[in-house]
Amino acid sequence: MKFTNSPPLAAAARGFANPVLDAQATFRSVLSALAEPGTLHGVATPAECCPGFSSAMTALALTLADFETPLWLDVGSQSAAAAYLRFQTGAPVTAAVGGAAFAFITRPPAMLPLSAFAQGSLDYPDSSCTIVVDVRAIATTHGFRLTGPGIPGSRRLHVKPLPQTFAAEIAANRAVFPMGVDLLFCQDTMVAALPRTTVVTGSNGD
Helix, strand or coil: CCCCCCCCHHHHCCCECCHHHHHHHHHHHHHHHHHCCCCCEECCCECCCCCCCCHHHHHHHHHHCCCCCCEEECCCCCCHHHHHHHHHHCCCECCCHHHCCEEEECCHHHCCCHHHCCCCCCCCHHHCCEEEEECCEEEEEEEEEEECCCCCCCEEEEEECCCCCHHHHHHHHHHCCCCCCEEEEEECCEEEEECCCCEEECCCCC
Protein backbone atom coordinates (compact mmCIF):
# COMPACT_ATOMS: atom_id res chain seq x y z
CA MET A 1 0.00 0.00 0.00
CA LYS A 2 1.38 3.41 -0.95
CA PHE A 3 0.50 6.47 1.11
CA THR A 4 1.74 10.03 1.05
CA ASN A 5 2.89 11.68 4.29
CA SER A 6 -0.49 13.29 4.80
CA PRO A 7 -4.04 12.64 3.55
CA PRO A 8 -5.16 14.32 0.30
CA LEU A 9 -7.28 16.92 2.04
CA ALA A 10 -8.22 18.88 -1.06
CA ALA A 11 -9.68 15.75 -2.65
CA ALA A 12 -11.98 15.24 0.33
CA ALA A 13 -12.96 18.92 0.70
CA ARG A 14 -16.53 18.56 -0.60
CA GLY A 15 -17.29 15.29 1.15
CA PHE A 16 -16.64 16.01 4.80
CA ALA A 17 -18.35 18.67 6.91
CA ASN A 18 -14.94 19.58 8.35
CA PRO A 19 -12.58 18.59 5.52
CA VAL A 20 -9.22 19.03 7.21
CA LEU A 21 -10.00 17.48 10.58
CA ASP A 22 -12.23 14.71 9.23
CA ALA A 23 -9.72 13.59 6.59
CA GLN A 24 -6.88 13.70 9.11
CA ALA A 25 -8.88 11.67 11.63
CA THR A 26 -9.83 9.08 9.01
CA PHE A 27 -6.25 8.81 7.76
CA ARG A 28 -5.00 8.20 11.30
CA SER A 29 -7.65 5.51 11.78
CA VAL A 30 -6.56 3.72 8.62
CA LEU A 31 -2.92 3.78 9.69
CA SER A 32 -3.85 2.54 13.18
CA ALA A 33 -5.97 -0.26 11.71
CA LEU A 34 -3.07 -1.38 9.51
CA ALA A 35 -0.61 -1.19 12.40
CA GLU A 36 -2.92 -3.22 14.64
CA PRO A 37 -4.54 -5.85 12.40
CA GLY A 38 -7.87 -7.16 13.65
CA THR A 39 -8.82 -4.10 15.70
CA LEU A 40 -11.74 -1.77 15.01
CA HIS A 41 -11.28 1.95 14.46
CA GLY A 42 -13.85 4.69 13.93
CA VAL A 43 -13.68 7.06 10.99
CA ALA A 44 -15.21 10.46 10.34
CA THR A 45 -18.77 10.63 9.04
CA PRO A 46 -19.01 12.23 5.58
CA ALA A 47 -21.64 14.84 4.79
CA GLU A 48 -23.08 12.48 2.19
CA CYS A 49 -22.32 8.89 1.26
CA CYS A 50 -21.20 7.68 -2.12
CA PRO A 51 -24.11 5.81 -3.76
CA GLY A 52 -24.07 2.21 -2.55
CA PHE A 53 -21.20 2.80 -0.09
CA SER A 54 -21.34 2.72 3.70
CA SER A 55 -20.32 5.78 5.67
CA ALA A 56 -16.92 4.24 6.44
CA MET A 57 -16.20 3.21 2.85
CA THR A 58 -17.13 6.69 1.66
CA ALA A 59 -14.82 8.25 4.25
CA LEU A 60 -11.93 6.04 3.15
CA ALA A 61 -12.50 6.87 -0.51
CA LEU A 62 -12.60 10.60 0.19
CA THR A 63 -9.44 10.40 2.28
CA LEU A 64 -7.25 8.04 0.23
CA ALA A 65 -8.18 8.74 -3.38
CA ASP A 66 -6.79 11.54 -5.53
CA PHE A 67 -5.94 12.21 -9.18
CA GLU A 68 -2.91 9.90 -8.98
CA THR A 69 -4.75 6.85 -7.62
CA PRO A 70 -6.80 4.87 -10.18
CA LEU A 71 -9.88 3.28 -8.62
CA TRP A 72 -11.72 0.10 -9.54
CA LEU A 73 -15.33 -0.43 -8.45
CA ASP A 74 -17.21 -3.72 -8.55
CA VAL A 75 -20.31 -1.72 -9.54
CA GLY A 76 -18.58 -0.52 -12.71
CA SER A 77 -16.79 2.53 -14.05
CA GLN A 78 -20.01 4.10 -15.36
CA SER A 79 -22.02 3.78 -12.14
CA ALA A 80 -23.38 6.52 -9.89
CA ALA A 81 -20.64 5.63 -7.41
CA ALA A 82 -17.98 6.19 -10.06
CA ALA A 83 -19.44 9.59 -10.96
CA TYR A 84 -19.51 10.59 -7.28
CA LEU A 85 -15.88 9.60 -6.73
CA ARG A 86 -14.65 11.30 -9.89
CA PHE A 87 -16.38 14.50 -8.80
CA GLN A 88 -15.36 14.39 -5.15
CA THR A 89 -11.77 13.15 -5.44
CA GLY A 90 -10.62 13.72 -9.02
CA ALA A 91 -9.48 10.10 -9.14
CA PRO A 92 -9.72 8.18 -12.41
CA VAL A 93 -12.06 5.19 -12.30
CA THR A 94 -10.71 2.35 -14.40
CA ALA A 95 -12.37 -0.72 -15.88
CA ALA A 96 -9.05 -2.60 -15.67
CA VAL A 97 -8.90 -4.31 -12.29
CA GLY A 98 -5.14 -4.86 -12.52
CA GLY A 99 -4.49 -1.16 -12.94
CA ALA A 100 -6.17 0.06 -9.75
CA ALA A 101 -4.41 1.49 -6.71
CA PHE A 102 -7.61 1.05 -4.69
CA ALA A 103 -10.52 -1.31 -5.32
CA PHE A 104 -13.93 -0.80 -3.69
CA ILE A 105 -16.04 -3.90 -3.17
CA THR A 106 -19.73 -3.60 -2.29
CA ARG A 107 -20.65 -7.24 -3.03
CA PRO A 108 -18.02 -9.30 -1.18
CA PRO A 109 -19.45 -12.80 -1.81
CA ALA A 110 -18.95 -12.20 -5.54
CA MET A 111 -15.62 -10.38 -5.34
CA LEU A 112 -12.83 -11.32 -7.72
CA PRO A 113 -9.92 -13.45 -6.46
CA LEU A 114 -7.30 -11.47 -4.59
CA SER A 115 -4.76 -12.47 -7.23
CA ALA A 116 -6.73 -10.53 -9.86
CA PHE A 117 -5.71 -7.21 -8.28
CA ALA A 118 -2.32 -5.52 -8.67
CA GLN A 119 0.23 -7.47 -6.63
CA GLY A 120 3.15 -5.05 -6.78
CA SER A 121 6.66 -6.34 -7.46
CA LEU A 122 9.70 -7.33 -5.46
CA ASP A 123 11.25 -3.95 -6.26
CA TYR A 124 8.05 -1.96 -5.67
CA PRO A 125 5.74 -3.90 -3.34
CA ASP A 126 3.91 -0.68 -2.46
CA SER A 127 2.56 -0.50 -6.02
CA SER A 128 0.03 -3.21 -5.16
CA CYS A 129 -3.71 -2.63 -4.76
CA THR A 130 -5.48 -1.92 -1.49
CA ILE A 131 -8.91 -3.54 -1.45
CA VAL A 132 -11.66 -1.80 0.53
CA VAL A 133 -14.59 -4.10 1.29
CA ASP A 134 -18.03 -3.13 2.61
CA VAL A 135 -19.42 -5.85 4.90
CA ARG A 136 -22.47 -6.33 7.10
CA ALA A 137 -20.65 -7.40 10.27
CA ILE A 138 -17.21 -7.27 11.86
CA ALA A 139 -16.45 -8.92 15.22
CA THR A 140 -13.23 -9.34 17.17
CA THR A 141 -14.42 -12.04 19.60
CA HIS A 142 -14.31 -15.02 17.22
CA GLY A 143 -13.47 -15.97 13.66
CA PHE A 144 -10.09 -16.17 11.96
CA ARG A 145 -7.00 -16.33 14.18
CA LEU A 146 -4.55 -13.56 13.31
CA THR A 147 -0.84 -13.52 14.14
CA GLY A 148 2.11 -11.50 12.94
CA PRO A 149 3.43 -7.93 13.11
CA GLY A 150 1.33 -5.56 15.24
CA ILE A 151 -0.39 -8.43 17.05
CA PRO A 152 0.79 -9.35 20.55
CA GLY A 153 0.06 -13.07 20.70
CA SER A 154 -3.01 -13.43 18.52
CA ARG A 155 -6.32 -11.77 17.70
CA ARG A 156 -9.64 -12.91 16.30
CA LEU A 157 -11.47 -11.41 13.37
CA HIS A 158 -14.87 -12.37 11.98
CA VAL A 159 -16.07 -10.62 8.82
CA LYS A 160 -19.38 -11.31 7.10
CA PRO A 161 -20.02 -11.90 4.27
CA LEU A 162 -16.92 -13.16 2.48
CA PRO A 163 -16.32 -15.43 -0.52
CA GLN A 164 -16.19 -19.14 0.31
CA THR A 165 -12.65 -19.22 -1.09
CA PHE A 166 -11.40 -16.38 1.11
CA ALA A 167 -9.32 -18.47 3.56
CA ALA A 168 -7.36 -20.10 0.73
CA GLU A 169 -6.94 -16.79 -1.08
CA ILE A 170 -5.62 -14.92 1.96
CA ALA A 171 -3.12 -17.74 2.60
CA ALA A 172 -1.93 -17.49 -1.01
CA ASN A 173 -1.70 -13.71 -0.64
CA ARG A 174 0.53 -14.08 2.42
CA ALA A 175 2.73 -16.56 0.57
CA VAL A 176 3.82 -13.99 -2.05
CA PHE A 177 4.96 -11.44 0.57
CA PRO A 178 6.37 -8.75 0.19
CA MET A 179 4.03 -8.62 -2.79
CA GLY A 180 0.30 -9.07 -2.38
CA VAL A 181 -2.70 -6.93 -1.48
CA ASP A 182 -3.84 -5.28 1.76
CA LEU A 183 -7.51 -5.31 2.80
CA LEU A 184 -9.62 -2.78 4.67
CA PHE A 185 -13.05 -3.91 5.90
CA CYS A 186 -15.75 -1.29 6.43
CA GLN A 187 -18.93 -1.61 8.46
CA ASP A 188 -21.08 1.41 9.27
CA THR A 189 -18.53 3.94 10.66
CA MET A 190 -15.80 1.45 11.55
CA VAL A 191 -12.79 0.01 9.74
CA ALA A 192 -10.56 -3.01 10.37
CA ALA A 193 -7.48 -4.04 8.40
CA LEU A 194 -5.94 -7.27 7.20
CA PRO A 195 -2.54 -6.33 5.77
CA ARG A 196 -0.44 -8.77 3.77
CA THR A 197 1.92 -9.20 6.73
CA THR A 198 -0.76 -10.96 8.80
CA VAL A 199 -0.93 -14.74 9.07
CA VAL A 200 -4.55 -15.93 8.98
CA THR A 201 -5.52 -19.39 10.22
CA GLY A 202 -8.70 -21.13 11.29
CA SER A 203 -12.16 -20.35 9.97
CA ASN A 204 -14.31 -17.26 9.78
CA GLY A 205 -17.00 -18.92 11.92
CA ASP A 206 -20.77 -18.45 11.65
